[in-house]
Amino acid sequence: MPLSLYNPFDDLIFDEHFCFLSGALTTEKMPVFPQWLMDKFKFGDERIEMMDKQKTYVYADLELPCSPEVKNAFDALDEKIQAAYKKDYEGMAALDELLIFQWTGRMLYGLLYYEMRYERDRLLRQGEEFALSTQLKQRFGNFHLMLQSIVESVSFVGRKPWSIVVFPLKYSADIFSYRDDAINLLFSFGVNGFGFVACLQDNGIIAEKQKELLEKMKGQVLHPIQFEELYARFHYSDYILQYNPEYKIERKDNAITIEAIPIEKKGSKPIFGFWDEDIFAQLLANYWSVYGIEREDILQFQKPPLSFLENPYSKDFIKPEAIDLPF
Structure with a gap:
């Protein structure tokens, strides 16, 4: 049977009760930006703007709902990136590009997730429907599928x-x-x-x-x-x-x-x-x-x-x- 995976952009689901990557019901969360990175460079208490410049969040408050499996996978990835980081350029250059894609993708998707939630809630307050163009749905859906390679049988x-x-x-x-x-x-x-x-x-x-x-x-x-x-x-x-x-x-x-x-x-x-x-x-x-x-x-x-x-x-x-x- 062909593998069928969760795609939040089909129905624009950005609910904190569903794992952002697998869609599984969950109560766990993981930070959008790796904890070791925020601790190392001390930016967890700083603020980040949304695209419309009207809304800001504290970096440390940005979290993604995730299943234990997904959290464990990204924790393991963080350890690999942190080990490479300690070896400077040689360590990072030696990494498989897929690992950099997944690590970077986790942060970009987290920011995208908050942009989607913020825009959805803003429109809801105005009595308007939240929608994305077909092109954006396809782009983000493909990106989400690629990111699932960290826990699913998705390969390039x-x-x-x-x-x-x-x-x-x-x-x-x-x-x-x-x-x-x-x-x-x-x-x-x-x-x-x-x-x-x-x-x-x-x-x-x-x-x-x-x-x-x-x-x-x-x-x-x-x-x-x-x-x-x-x-x-x-x-x-x-x-x-x-x-x-x-x-x-x-x-x-x-x-x-x-x-x-x-x-x-x-x-x-x-x-x-x-x-x-x-x-x-x-x-x-x-x-x-x-x-x-x-x-x-x-x-x-x-x-x-x-x-x-x-x-x-x-x-x-x-x-x-x-x-x-x-x-």
Whole structure:
């Protein structure tokens, strides 16, 4: 009998009595952000905004209802990630990308879960119905199915659904930097020692788009401002991606296999839309604000856009040690 798994996006079920991953009735909960991470970097008492900027939560209060089986699986995954973390870049780079996908996916799904609950409750108070577009239901449903690989017979064959890039990174102190886009399933994570950027449902096309730059980066320990620029490039590339990722999903022998279908140009429509330097500069300025760099500094009249990754004239990679900014 083909394996049939729980999908909360079919009926938009985000109830605290049902395990977020399996749908089983439960009274247990697990934190959205791993406890060891909140303890290590002391951000559990800080607040996080929802997308509409009207609602905030304390990080430590963000919890997902989960079955004992699911909690145990993520606890075991946390131990593997924490062990790799202690070995800096070499430890993280040696990890199977699936583990990074599952670990990152747990946090992104947790944020998505709270976005869904908040929007549902907000609309309910206004007497309106909570609904998602068919496209979003499919995207989030596929993501949820992929995340179930941590406890179910769900495996990946051929091309993977994600772009995950791990690289050495230098901070001057015990700093934890992360950014997320739960709706578009993007995440960046940086500490002193390593960083990674993850697009969890792009079928690898964004890493392919940035392949030339990623090759230039090899062997370099990135400056944090370069890390922010790299994520901005991934984020904006996802924004202008003009095709929805598709998957070949096979259910047989009580197991499910998922293969990402390569994103290819159809007709005259390019894979990526026009790269608007003005929009990208505004996005980048948001990430570079800690350095006092504004959009007007990035785009100056009769000058190429400012970059700390590539020399705008020669396109050579900019050596991190040549960047005279704090790290």
